[in-house]
Amino acid sequence: MTGPKTPKWRQLANEVRRQIEDGLYPQGAVLPQLKPAAEEAGVSYETMRAAYKALESEGLVRSVKRTGFVVLEAPGRRRVTRGTTITRDPARGYVFPAASRPDEPWETHGRPFRALVSAPPVVADHLGIPAGTKTLRRRRVTSPAGEPPFQLVDTWISPDAVEDAPQTAEPSTGPGGYLDRLEEAGHGPMSWTETIRVRAPEREEAQLLTISPVMPILETTIVGTSARTQRPIEVTVRVIPGDRVELVSELQRARSARWPVTPVKQKQ
Structure with missing residues (x-):
């Protein structure tokens, strides 16, 4: 107005x-x-x-x-119901809460990237290694088929975990992906924690997602922990343009919030 x-x-x-x-x-x-x-x-x-x-x-x-x-093309906003349940697909392996829909085809933009690069401080802190340690990073930019780039995903795998499961550094990690290879190498069953925040994109992130450098991004960081060592062995950072997604959570009533309200008895 x-x-x-x-x-x-x-x-x-x-x-x-x-x-x-x-x-x-x-x-x-x-x-x-x-x-x-x-x-x-x-x-x-x-x-x-x-x-x-x-x-x-x-x-x-x-x-x-x-x-x-x-x-720019006006992207569609996706409503993502955020749960805490990790499921498993026979073809894809573990499936984390994300923006995809069942049977929806996704595509990769450009060529997936993998290399040993210096771990940034936040990733190094999660993995318990010195900042700057050469660490395997697997990077891909994906979206629903026919749509502009939707998300940039970086997966960092600790040097010790790559030594245990060398296939995690290969172009193809096989059925179930790198997580199956890590668990097969003795780290299963893994457990995960997730952190969500909003921040400004780095220049390279904005370029890969073809967004304005002033467009906020949603960042989710999932840290996978080995059952054998009880230490984090992989960190996956996903960034999504802020205008592409909104998070939805179903709120549950605790017993103290049940309806109808139980009358409070007055003391005589």
């Missing part, structure tokens, strides 16, 4: 948003360059830039070097 006290940059952002929604600027189109757009609107360059940056923060456009602000 635009009112008399609405800042000019916000009024301009609202107008350009309407033009995008009406199809004047379709997916892939480049918005008018800042200087001529500002002159036509009778505002300063910085005011026009603030309007475009507001649209960028909403995920509607993306600033591309030497091109300008490009209109």
Whole structure:
């Protein structure tokens, strides 16, 4: 809604948003360059830039070097019911709470990446190794078939675990994936903990997900612990653009919240 006290940059952002929604600027189109757009609107360059940056923060456009602000495809938002149950599929192995739907085909964008790279401090802390230790990272960018990149997934496997299960470092980890190979190597049955947070993307993450660098991302970190050593041996970090997903949880009543309410007896 635009009112008399609405800042000019916000009024301009609202107008350009309407033009995008009406199809004047379709997916892939480049918005008018800042200087001529500002002159036509009778505002300063910085005011026009603030309007475009507001649209960028909403995920509607993306600033591309030497091109300008490009209109992005409007992604569908997915409702993800977050449970705490890990299931198993005969073909895929373990299935964690995620955004996929039963029998929905997904595809990989680009080529999956695997290499020994320096473990960042957070991952190193989880694995109990010095920061910078060369650690196996398996990276892939995936989405439902036909959709733009939906998530970037990095799996880090501790050096000791790779030594126990060398196939985890191979291009194909076989039926059930790397988790089955780790458990077969003596670490099963593994257990997992999950942490969820919202943060700003790193530059490389924004590029791989083709999102604005100011678009918040949802990050989930799952840490797998060995039953044999009782130490974490793998860390999987999944990042999803903030405009692509919303989390849903079904709330349960405790006994103290049961209905009908039990009357409180008054002391005589």
